[in-house]
Amino acid sequence: MEWWGIFVNKSFINKPNGIKQNVISSLLLTSLIFLLTLWLSTPTTIKAADNQTYTQQFQNSITTLSGKSVEANMYFTKMDYWDVKKVTFNLNYQVSQLANRQTSDITVALNGVKFYSFRPGNKTGYQTQKIDVPLKLLSGSNHLTIDGQVLDQTSKNYQLQQTPANWLTIGDGSNINFEYQLKEAENTLSSFYAHFSGQDTIAYQRSKIATANNPTDSELTASMIALSGESRIITTENDQIPVVQMKNLAAAKNDYILAVAKYSHLPKDLKKQVSADEVKNKAVIKTYYTDGKYYLIVTANSGSLLKKAARFVANEELMKETDKVVEDIDQNTETFTSSLRDNGTHYLTDTANPVQGAGHKETSYLIQLPNDRSNADGSKITLHFNYSKNLNFNRSLVTVYVNNTVIGSKKLTANKADNDTLTVKLPRGLALGSSFTVRVGFDLEMKDQDTSDNSNTPWIQVNPNSKMIVKSERSNDLLFTNYPTLFINNETYDNLAVIVPKDLKANDFKSLTNIFNLIGNFAKSNTGKIQFYEEIPSKSVLKDSNVIVLGTPQNNQMIKQLNSKLYFKYSKNFSRIVSNEKLSIEKDYGKHIGTAQLIRSPYNDKRGMLVVTGANSQDAYLASTQINFQKNIQQFTGDAVVVDLNNAHYSYRFKKNKAIDKSLETKQTFTKNSQLILYLGMALVVIILIGIAIILTVRKQGHLNGGNKNDKQQ
Secondary structure, three states: OHHHHHHHHHHHOOOOHHHHHHHHHHHHHHHHHHHHHHHHHOOOOOOOOOOEEEEEEOOOOOEEEEOOEEEEEEEEEOOOOEEEEEEEEEEEEEEOOOEOOOOOEEEEEEOOEEEEEEOOOOOOOOEEEEEEOOHHHOOOEEEEEEEEEOOEEEOOEEOOOOOOOOEEEEOOOOEEEEEEEEOOOOOOHHHHHHHHOOHHHHHOOOEEEEEOOOOOHHHHHHHHHHHHHHHOOOOOOOOOOOEEEHHHOOOOOOOEEEEEEEHHHOOHHHHOOOOHHHHOOOEEEEEEEEOOEEEEEEEEOOHHHHHHHHHHHOOHHHHHHOOOOEEEEOOOOOOOOOOOOOOOEEEOOOOOEEEEOOEEEEEEEEEEOOOOOEEOOOOEEEEEEEEOOOEOOOOOEEEEEEOOEEEEEEEOOHHHOOOEEEEEEOOOOOOOOOEEEEEEEEEEOEOOOOOOOOOOOOEEEEOOOOEEEOOEEOOOEOOHHHOOHHHEEOOEEOOEEEEOOOOOOHHHHHHHHHHHHHHHHHOOOOOOOEEEEOOOOOHHHHHHOEEEEEEOOOOOHHHHHHHHHOOOOEOOOOOOEOOOOOOOOOOOHHHOEEEEEEEEOOOOOOOEEEEEEEOOHHHHHHHHOOOOOHHHHOOOOOOEEEEEOOOOEEEEOOOOOOEOOHHHHHHHHHHHOHHHHHHHHHHHHHHHHHHHHHHHHHHHHHHHHHHHHHHHHO
16 A cells, blocks of 8 residues: 555645545545446356256066066156256166176167166176266157166176076166256246146145135035146156145245135235136136245135136146136136047057067067956957068067966068067956056077177067057956046046045145045046035935045044944944954054945945044044055055054955945856856757757657557557
8 A cells, every 4th residue: 555655645745634635535435436346347156056856766666577688668757847967877787697797788778879888797686877868868758778688607608598597687776866957937827837746846745735724615626626637647656745724834935836715715915916806707727926936826706616727727738738827717618638538459559669689589568548447358469560581480489478477479480571460369367457568579589590699680570550459347346456446437536425524624634635646646537526525415415426434423424424334333432443353453442543444335335435534533644544545555455444553554355245336247247257158058958959859759769669569469
């Protein structure tokens, strides 16, 4: 600052004090402005938002692929609102202990482009290989292919002949990990819906459905319609969207809230976003974003319009197409979900599926039946394919499997190489379930045995007209093996009446979330009839409906009314569940267990009834945790489930006749055994004819004998 002193001394030594002070003030002000300008012009480092992470587990179970050359297929999706920074494929695998680590290799391809190869580590047991996925290969829906060459070792050379020891196992811990930044939601219904139903949003519990604090029957119905619509598109086995009361909604930043309530029941801040004129004779669906929280308001003055709006929200197609802030719904608005009815024909592939290389090769195709259907006898697979002509046709063949069951095989021939067909019928009584795999294995031997096993010269191609024709029928079992499909018809709710406590608590909403999460998984359409009741409905409603009852004897009178029909009954004072022929229940233990029971409706013996109950709402909630996901319901084969506070759960079978409709069971039994009945009928006819022939012969013989006797007497 020496220059400042010299400047002041020389410039102001002889100036009057007032002038000196004014000049100094001006210079100081100028200096401050200069320094401020300099500071503002200096580049500032702004910290970027932290990356989000999400791990997408593959749905594949543990799979073993046999052969020297094997292939596995996996599928995953990327959300459109992710700005992806890094993708890692974590492959959990195991190879044969006899595999030669120097000659065996594994190659990974994404959407048909190979990008990574490696050799198995020199150790036994499961291994994990972390693989960086090139971002430029990513799309919305992605197909990951794993090709493996597993060669055995014999002294210094590898074994050319395939043996059972040629195998690669893909573990169920394989996954895709994303690192990304979120793109902000745009102020439209479609953008809100994309974020609200996103895998990461649901997994991190940022998606919520909120309804009135004391919801009416219509508000409950609308909320569960919305939940079912979301549940049917959730792809994971562990995640669901909770339904809560407005007063229990703890919204945080980056939460996406679907608020479903009548206009008069909306909270003040949400009610301000919709004017009274907007809901005159119509429902409104409107976005509202504030303080990092994202709302979609679904409201109306009438219950019927509110349910109509909920069906709009439950329609994935309509929500994705609505690129605006607000949508008006009236009674004429079409909200039904389009549905391709199952005609029994399932094509294996949309495009030609080539398979290359010598040795044993496999390719697989996933077949899904409507969830309310099951396989019946008479199903068949027709495979159309063509292949190279340089094969050893004495040793080359194709084999078809359903899951792990061999269905049929056929040798390949030179004269049919350009257009070959294999049709195989499924064995009688083969259980398929609603989802199964058709596996096609090829054994391609070369004419020249010295040809390298890794050659791509031999090839075979499965053509897109290959198909499976499934003869299917509705299951007629009133058991948990058929739940919730016994409440589903034509892929939608089959006239559901849901009876709940009038004074709903937080546990009751958790129970309803569990129940309708699973029902929504199975209901592919939003057109079915569903209605909630907080009082016992009329007998005509109960007669015409499949009924779900939730609650305790204290908060739901329907439980008391049904007690004599339950498998696990309550004591006379309804304080605990008592022992029966299947389970001895200590008196205090009976006060803290929950049950889910499938009984025949006492109002219609061709309808089913689900009762989820316990001595208190916490115990009823525990029972609902056993019927919330498919992986849980698959544990139970009976018609009653018991669960306690330690999550110990048990399944029991009470009813002797499991059929929902006994007349239908008789008809199905006749149909399944029609051929046997025909043979028995023919056999009976033959026996009758033989009997008639014997009688006629005896009579004829008697006449002859009588005639001879008369001749002798004469």
